[in-house]
Amino acid sequence: MVPQLPGKRPASKSEPDAESRAVGKFLRRMLPLLVLMLVVNQMDRTNVGFVQADLKADIGVSATAYGLGAGLFFIGYALFEVPSNMLMERYGARVWLTRIMITWGTVIVAMSFIHNVTVFYILRFLLGVAEAGFFPGVLLYFTKWLPDSSRGRASAIFLGGSATAYIVTGPITGALLEMHGVAGIAGWRWMFGLEGVFSIVVGIVAGFFLVSRIQDARWLTQEEKDALSAAVARDEQARDRAPKVSKLKLLVHPQVALLTGVFFAMALTGYAITFWLPSLVAEIGGLSPFQIGLLSAIPWICAVIAMYTVSHFADGAPDRRPYLVAALLLSAVGAFLATLGSPWFGLLAITLAAIGGKCAATVFWPMAQAGLDFKIAAAGLAIVNSLGNLGGFVSPTLFGYLKDTTGSTNGGLYSLATASVLAAGAVFLIRRGGGSAGSGEPLPAQGTAGAAQGETTPPRIA
Incomplete structure (x- = not known):
């Protein structure tokens, strides 16, 4: 001793x-x-x-x-x-x-x-x-x-x-x-x-x-x-x-293009809900601004609870793609149902769309990281993020134009539902990224600094 x-x-x-x-x-x-x-x-x-x-x-x-x-x-x-x-x-x-x-x-x-x-x-x-x-x-x-x-x-x-x-x-x-x-x-x-x-x-x-x-x-x-x-x-x-990667080559890389398209559809729905939810809630009528604010929080409360629940199961799954497809289809169903019924029913439908959107984001980023070759992962995710986030410009602009020309947001909601269905169909063309392959952490939807976790090193962009 x-x-x-x-x-x-x-x-x-x-x-x-x-x-x-x-x-x-x-x-x-x-x-x-x-x-x-x-x-x-x-x-x-x-x-x-x-x-x-x-x-x-x-x-x-x-x-x-x-x-x-x-x-x-x-x-x-x-x-x-x-x-x-x-x-x-x-x-x-x-x-x-x-x-x-x-x-x-x-x-x-x-x-x-x-x-x-x-x-x-x-x-x-x-x-x-x-x-x-x-x-x-x-x-x-x-x-x-x-x-x-x-x-x-x-x-x-x-x-x-x-x-x-x-x-x-x-x-x-x-x-x-x-x-x-x-x-x-x-x-x-x-x-x-x-x-x-x-x-x-x-x-x-x-x-x-x-x-x-x-x-x-x-x-x-x-x-x-x-x-x-x-x-x-x-x-x-x-x-x-780490090796350098050309941006031009990544722009035409099939997996990067697929991921960008799917994320663009997700951004369309996410930002449309963000900017138009209060006005949809206001259609209920007889509500004060504070009451509109409280009701507008309901879809996000439900979405956050669902997001963490889904991530618990998806992180251990051998294939995350079915989870992403289910989330995108739920988002599409919610957007479509929001065109039917009363404003209260519309709030319930938008809640479903928000749940689908948040759950999709939780599953998407780890799957995208695991589905790309290591040598292009960090640079590819940067392009997916940058181009996909342009949905934040397209969706509110489209909603506003359709609202003025048709007198309703239904056209915009139909567009969101269609985009989500198309994205769901494209998911199975993406290389499989299961829980064991990814980091287990949802990556940020904006910016990719620090995106590649673990013992490996993200490549630099040329």
């Missing part, structure tokens, strides 16, 4: 090592703030869905103009996402994520002064420019702080904030709209103004708490800093040795 030295205590096998302690401190100190920032981010990009009728009444924004304005956000976002990430590499998370949040909060405040359709278009586009790079920027931040083995957990917690945002946006926004007439100001102007100011305040607070570099963290011991820095450096060296 080895004698215990004075002043020393034997190391316990259950005691976490320096790297694990450092990771735990990061998750406890940084992640709650990042999740709050994401909740505010999702709220500010989708709150316009609750004021469609007000914008039409006060400044003459037609359904077509509203749909186009809602979709213009995604054009600005797509154009500036990559430059934003490059600038974050240069300035660090503390400066750049703070800048992003304060800027988008300023644009939201400016939206409270909208006085015509042109200004509405400009500010929605600028909101996309301002927000560009936030979501993938946070995921990139994880790569600077966490080794590959710990990033999946952090990403899953962070993504939970997105699900939370869908639930809380309705009640919070609805409550602010109840301020209509206070100081002679319209409720929608109060809503934009106060939510924008809150975003700015959170951004300023984040500037005091975010830490860009491991070595700058005062709440880590030097031993923890060194251990975590070494682990992250090893992963970075492995990524630098």
Whole structure:
């Protein structure tokens, strides 16, 4: 038996090592703030869905103009996402994520002064420019702080904030709209103004708490800093040795094209529900803005519960494709049924569509990761994400045009149902990606930094 030295205590096998302690401190100190920032981010990009009728009444924004304005956000976002990430590499998370949040909060405040359709278009586009790079920027931040083995957990917690945002946006926004007439100001102007100011305040607070570099963290011991820095450096060296992949070749890669088409259909449904759900709920009649907000949260509450339930079963399945097909068909059925019956029945139908959409996203990203060859996985997923998210521009624009030309959103709902059915038919052409092949973590629907988990290394894009 080895004698215990004075002043020393034997190391316990259950005691976490320096790297694990450092990771735990990061998750406890940084992640709650990042999740709050994401909740505010999702709220500010989708709150316009609750004021469609007000914008039409006060400044003459037609359904077509509203749909186009809602979709213009995604054009600005797509154009500036990559430059934003490059600038974050240069300035660090503390400066750049703070800048992003304060800027988008300023644009939201400016939206409270909208006085015509042109200004509405400009500010929605600028909101996309301002927000560009936030979501993938946070995921990139994880790569600077966490080794590959710990990033999946952090990403899953962070993504939970997105699900939370869908639930809380309705009640919070609805409550602010109840301020209509206070100081002679319209409720929608109060809503934009106060939510924008809150975003700015959170951004300023984040500037005091975010830490860009491991070595700058005062709440880590030097031993923890060194251990975590070494682990992250090893992963970075492995990524630098990864092969480059041509974007042009990936654009015509059959599997990448199929995945892009399926994700585009999913984005069509997801963003159509996001931007048009409040107006569909309002058709029930006799509801206050707060009540509309509460009812608008119901589909997302049900969807989040279903999402985590389905992921539990799908992650262990040898083939995820049947789960994705079922989710897409449920989304199609929900969209079709929303064209029938009363507004209350329509809310139930939209709930089914939301459940299908969220469950599809949960199954899709791990399946996509497992179904692509390793040498093209990270780059291919980046293209799938970028092109597929253009559904966020197409669906609200299409809904608005059909609403003005036909007087109903039924045409848009039929289009969503058709797109989901076609996507379901294409799923079985995608290479099988089962639970054992993937990471087991749902990948983000926006941005792919840190997408490839585990011991392998994602390739770089040429």
